[in-house]
Amino acid sequence: MTYGVGLLLEDGLVLCSDSRTHAGVDHVAIFNKMHVWENPGERCLVLLTAGNLAVSQSVVNLLTEGLGKDRTETLANVPSMFEAARLVGRAVREIYDLDAARLKEQGSEFSISLILGGQLKGRRLRLFQIYSAGNFIEASAETPYFQIGETKYGKPILDRVVMGKTTLNEAAKCALISMDSTLRSNVSVGLPVDIAIVRRDECRVAVRRRLDEKDIYLSDIRRRWSEGLRSVFQTVPDPDWKV
Template sequence: MTYCVATNLLQGMIFASDSRTNAGVDNIAKFCKCRILEKQGERVIVTLSSGNLAISQGTISLLLQRGRDNDQKNVWNCHSMYDVAILIGDCLRDIQERDGEYLKQRNIDTAANFIVGGQIKGEGPRLFLIYSEGNFIEASEGTLFFQIGETKYGKPILDRVLTPATSLPVATKSIIVSFDSTMRSNISVGPPIDLVIIEKDTFKIAVHQRLEEGDPYLNLVHHQWGEGLKKAFTELADMPWETNGNSVYPLVQTPDN
């Protein structure tokens, strides 16, 4: 299983992905699911992937191969992040067309999803979620972040914390908490965690950090967040119980009713 998340805020963008693949409890490996494409001063693009590893790797390899042909539109010369999303979707469809039917005949899931975001000179930062079929949607002020993979455990903290004006340090902290919640509930998600931060209008990577197993900050967040949740829970008011048997919704069947 995989967990990847990215957000587009007023100050910039944050991307994070785990590095664990799971083909059963006795076959767990580590593969980087984050790819950075950068031409400083002009464009910076980040992709995160989940799903069938061969399909996602094949898609990025084809994207880079086509990027060496300057006679056609490619990831290095296109004029918008929308064009980048189209290029990745096209590559994904081509790989699916080449391998998909053969794999499906052998009951192998060929689904692969991508988050792609970044900024190309002439437009603001943009973030897209690309589905396995090659179509995509774009983040907006009402949808500040995208997740792929094991999404359910890490979503609540992001819903509560992230707003367009959230600072990059605070947003980064919320994403690390999101990963901690996911890793606690699903052992198939785990470090290393690749973290990438892009500051708006800089057209370069501000932070690229890999948080390994046992990383001091990961351990600190795990401890402080866990203790903080326990403390907040104990301070919650107890629920007032109905004790007089006059509930509006009687659920107990008796001989008299």
């Protein structure tokens, strides 16, 4: 399983994903689920993937090596974010056409979901969620985040905290706390965590970190959040029902 979250804010984008994959409990491994296409100052696209790892990797390879008649259309040369989202959708459909029937024959579903965020010079910063059918939706001021994979454990904190005007550092903190809730409740989501921050109109990745269990900041917020929750729990009064 996977957990990935992308947030679209007034100041820019925050994208965060875990790195655990498993094909059964005896085949657990670490794979990167965050992919960046960047020409600093010109374009910056970040893609998060969830679902069948073979499908995800094939899609990412297609987006790098090229689609179209001459295999020249890539995320490195696509002319807009809208065209980028369409290209990701086309890559998903190409892999679907190749793999889905074979997967089904052997009892597996074709599954992939993706978050694509980024900006091209002179154009808008945008965030998309792309489905396994290759169709997609775009984040807005009212719904400023998308999640993929094991989404539910980490949703409550996003619902309570994230707004368009949330700062990038606060949003990164929120994404990591959302990740922490997921890590604690589902063993198929695991460290290290990848996080990327893109400032609006910079067209490059301002921050990209891989945080493992030795990372001091991640350990610190996990401990503080856990202690803080317990402390709020204690301050909320018990019911006065006679028990």
